[in-house]
Amino acid sequence: MGSNNEIKVTIIGTGSYLPEKVLTNRDLERIVDTSDEWIVTRTGIKERRISSPEQAASDLGTEAAKNALENAKISPEELDAIIVATITPDMFFPSTGCIIQNNLGAKKAFALDLNAACSGFIYALAVAYSFLKAKLCSKILVVASEVLSKITDWQDRNTCVLLGDGAGAAVLSATTEKDPPKQILSIFLASQGEYGDLLNMPAGGSRIPASVESVKNRLHFLKMKGKEVFRIAVISMLEAARRGLEMCNTSLDKLKLLIPHQANIRIINAIGERLGLSSEQVYVNVDRYGNMSAATVAVALDEVTKSNKLNRGDIVELVAFGAGFTSGSCVIQW
Ligand code: COA
Numbered sequence: 001m002g003s004n005n006e007i008k009v010t011i012i013g014t015g016s017y018l019p020e021k022v023l024t025n026r027d028l029e030r031i032v033d034t035s036d037e038w039i040v041t042r043t044g045i046k047e048r049r050i051s052s053p054e055q056a057a058s059d060l061g062t063e064a065a066k067n068a069l070e071n072a073k074i075s076p077e078e079l080d081a082i083i084v085a086t087i088t089p090d091m092f093f094p095s096t097g098c099i100i101q102n103n104l105g106a107k108k109a110f111a112l113d114l115n116a117a118c119s120g121f122i123y124a125l126a127v128a129y130s131f132l133k134a135k136l137c138s139k140i141l142v143v144a145s146e147v148l149s150k151i152t153d154w155q156d157r158n159t160c161v162l163l164g165d166g167a168g169a170a171v172l173s174a175t176t177e178k179d180p181p182k183q184i185l186s187i188f189l190a191s192q193g194e195y196g197d198l199l200n201m202p203a204g205g206s207r208i209p210a211s212v213e214s215v216k217n218r219l220h221f222l223k224m225k226g227k228e229v230f231r232i233a234v235i236s237m238l239e240a241a242r243r244g245l246e247m248c249n250t251s252l253d254k255l256k257l258l259i260p261h262q263a264n265i266r267i268i269n270a271i272g273e274r275l276g277l278s279s280e281q282v283y284v285n286v287d288r289y290g291n292m293s294a295a296t297v298a299v300a301l302d303e304v305t306k307s308n309k310l311n312r313g314d315i316v317e318l319v320a321f322g323a324g325f326t327s328g329s330c331v332i333q334w
Contacts, residue, residue, distance in 0.1 A: 009132045011182040011332065012139075013072025013171040016302040017063035018289065019051040025161070032157040039161045044265025048164030048290035050149045056090040058099040060167035061145030064298070065100055068141065068169035071305075076106035079171075080137035083128055084113045085120025085144040085294040087201075087323070088151055100143060109141070117199070118261050118322025119189075120144055120294030121168065121301075122330050125318075126187045132174040143169045144294035151201055153221035162263070163222070164290035168298020181312060182305075185331040186247035188240055192325040195232060199224045199323040233263065234270045236327040241275060241319045244329030252276065254315050256334075259304060261320035262286035262296040271319075293322065310334045 024047045025036035039045055051060060061084060069076060082104075084097040097111030116123035121144040128140040145167035152160050172184075203219035204210055214220065237260060245252060258277060260268050265286055272282040283300050292299065297318050310316065314334040321327045 005176050007133050007135065007174050007176060008180055009129045009184045010173055010175055010180045011170050011184070012173045013068045013074070014169065014302040014305045015064045015067025015069070015071055016166065016168040016299045017060050017067060018166045018299070019049045019055060019060065021050045021052065022047050023050045028161055031154055032160060034157045034161055042266070043162060044286050045162065045290045046287045049166055051147045051165040055147065057086045057088050057145040057147050058090050058096045058103065060147065060165065061096060061100050061143040061169070062103040064145065064167035064169040065104060065141055065143050068171050072171040074139065074171065076104040077108055078139050079106045079109040079141050081128070081131060081140045082106060082109045082111040083124045083140060083142050084111070085116065085124040085142070086113060086146055087115055087117050087120070087293055088147045089113055096145065106141070116294070116322060116326040117324055118263065118291070118293045118296065119320040119324070119326040119328045120322070121298040122187065122318055122320050122328035123189060123326065125170070125172070125184070125330050126189055126328065128172045129184055129187055132172060135174070138174045140172045141169060142172060143167065144298035146293040146295045148222065148291070148293055151220065151222050153218055156221070158226060159222055159224050162291050164292050166289055166292040166295045166299050168295050168302050170298065170301065181334060183333045185250070185333050186244050187328065187330045188243040188247055189328040190236070190240060190326070192236070195325045198228050230264065230267060232325060233267050233321045236325060237261065237267070237271050237319050237321045238274055240321070240327045240329040241271065241317060244317055244319065244331050248331050250315055250331060255281065255317060256310065256314040257281055257283060257304065257316045259283045259297060259300045259316065259318045261322070262289065262300065263291045
């Protein structure tokens with residue numbers, strides 16, 4: 001593929017951090033009118049992690065980042081950039097990226113945040129990939145960190161049973177090696193802004209600034225029309241998975257493992273079935289963490305990497321869907 005000095009982008013380390021506190025479905029039965037049975041059959045979720053009152057996105061993200069740097073065996077000073085995907089930043093500004101840069105002591109790196117909701121990790125990989133391909137950088141840290149528990153309406157059983165907190169990270173590096181391991185072969189991104197109203201947090205921005213009224217009306221929480229989102233999530237992730245493989249001329253029968261966004265086991269199963277994949281070919285951790293937005297795919301990638309179950313040359317595809325709507329996929333050759 002290409003000339004000898006062509007830049008290739010590889011993942012040289014991954015990391016994750018999950019808050020200690022586990023919130024089970026039984027715990028939720030005491031908070032809203034729900035049942036373990038309803039949650040498990042409708043979503044596949046058994047438990048999720050919840051951050052402490054003091055923890056913000058940068059705290060989870062910093063831990064995941066340290067873990068990824070250690071795994072990549074590089075120091076923070078070697079980083080040229082830090083890209084943080086989050087919909088739950090510490091605050092509007094400064095960016096969570098700058099806060100993590102300071103926490104790590106990554107003095108040489110520039111830092112930025114990116115909001116593509118649950119597709120955020122794949123969008124951030126795409127931005128990092130482009131910087132590396134364009135020779136603007138040679139090592140980039142991508143972090144996906146979410147504390148959804150802080151924007152969850154704990155009185156709304158339609159949404160509070162679905163969400164969780166966590167962070168994942170990956171270190172990307174440019175190389176001219178001919179056939180490097182964990183090489184990104186393609187990235188596909190798409191957005192469908194016409195569906196913005198189906199999944200959003202209405203207040204706190206410039207459209208509805210924070211006010212006594214906005215707080216009273218519970219507008220600072222995540223709102224979702226679950227049924228409509230479900231349908232479009234399946235269609236969009238199927239399209240993204242197919243397009244990502246097409247972009248690197250790889251057929252579905254070569255796919256070893258699909259790592260989909262973890263929102264609902266029924267969405268994951270629908271995608272796996274329609275792509276003709278066996279259950280072993282589709283990664284699942286939604287039972288343990290629920291939907292952690294941008295962090296889901298990042299944490300899953302770290303778990304897959306550290307399980308050492310994949311072999312050199314295996315084809316792996318990440319695929320995600322989220323508010324916006326956004327969707328995306330990323331094909332990696334192990
Ligand atoms: N416990 C018990 N009952 C609940 C409940 C809960 N936690 N949440 C909702 N219900 C009720 C509803 O009120 C509804 O009752 P009603 O018929 O009396 O109004 C009933 O369960 C069925 O709701 P329905 O909307 O048909 O359920 P569903 O099968 O669509 O599942 C979701 C609901 C939210 C789990 C599902 O739509 C979903 O996962 N959507 C996509 C979410 C997603 O992927 N979001 C993120 C995208 S990045």
